[in-house]
Amino acid sequence: MDIRVLEYFLAVAQEQNITKASQLLHVTQPTLSRQLAQLEDELGVKLFDRTNHNTVLTEEGVVFRRRAQDIVSMAEKAKSELLQDEAELTGTITVGSVELMSVRELGRLIASFQEKNPQVKFELYSSNNEDINEKLRQGTLDVGLCLEPFNTVGYEYIRMRTMEQWGVLLYDEMPLASQDVIRPGELVGTKVMTVHVGTPTHMRLAEWSGKYAKKMDFYANYNVLYNAVMVARERKGAVICLKQDTSFDHMKFLPLEPKLELGSVLVWRQGQAFSKVTDAFIRYILEVYQ
Structure with missing residues (x-):
């Protein structure tokens, strides 16, 4: 199994069509089909269901x-890191x-x-x-x-340094939305969305x-708030969530009372060769905070 074959697999998974993927990859259709078949043999599983028109996972x-x-x-x-310019910091974090x-x-x-290192780029991932x-x-x-x-x-x-405040986003026509805070027990009887059950945050x-x-x-x-709010708003319901630096139409944020605040940490693997x-960037973080 090599990277090129994985790229072939991902292209077919994206296009859901062997012909379209082969054109995108600039390889012949028989070659692409053969590579996928060899990958399935190597893994010992069937990766695609093939029909006359589609190839689906x-x-x-x-x-x-x-x-x-x-x-x-x-x-x-890894390729990008190996090609970094020694004279100037470049690459993606x-x-x-x-x-x-x-x-x-x-x-x-x-x-x-980035002001000090303008050639550095960041890739942000939310989850x-x-x-x-x-x-x-x-x-x-x-x-x-x-x-x-x-x-x-x-x-x-x-x-x-910032503390994160927990509360509830409520549809603004709900009776509870007239309050200033939400207290224990006041959400009983209301259908709500919350973070994944069993996680340390949910336990708190x-x-x-x-x-x-x-x-x-x-x-x-939920794990991404925006999607949860869109669903809750359509249901005219509520979402237990952290206070955000944004607002949503017809949704009102009420903090929990007693106040529930949690901290946050910026982490990286100990002993890893970066x-x-x-x-x-890590050394810069430590300079700023220490």
Whole structure:
């Protein structure tokens, strides 16, 4: 299995058509079909279901696509790092981030670093703690901005100065929207969306709810707030979330009372051999915060 074959696989998965993918890749259709068949033989699974008009991923193919994307991205990143100009910092730093108010702090770090190193680019990836942690350990992300509680074993980190405030985004015509805060028990009987159950963050929310936690009716979980708000707004419902530096039409944010605030950390793998540009950015972070 080589990178070129993985790129072939990803192109067919994207186009869902052998002919279109072969034209995009500038290879013949028989060559592309043969490479895919050899890949399936090597893996011992069927990656595509083929019809007269479409080539779609099987369940195994969907799982493999995510790993293939990570491998190709890492290969491209390694190539870019090896071609860096020794006279000037160049390259791309990949940063994963949860949707947090402390992203403003991160933004200031990036802006000031790029002022001194204009050839450096950043690639931003938004997700939740669990996904960012996995990608940091895989090496597909260099640095991660994560919400506490976060297990920092195996990581170096700095703690951000901004505190993250928990509350509820409510459809503005709901009776609860007339209040100034949300107290434990007041959401019982209301269908709400919340962060993924079983995560450390969800456990902190359950602690805040106390005896009412088991009575809550969560109809959906989310990891990206914007999508959750769009669904909740259509349902004229509510989303338990962090306060954001933005607003949504017909949705009102009410903080939790007693106040529930959590910190955040900017983390990177301990002992990892980083590229020259990433190493310089980490040293810059430490200078600013220490």
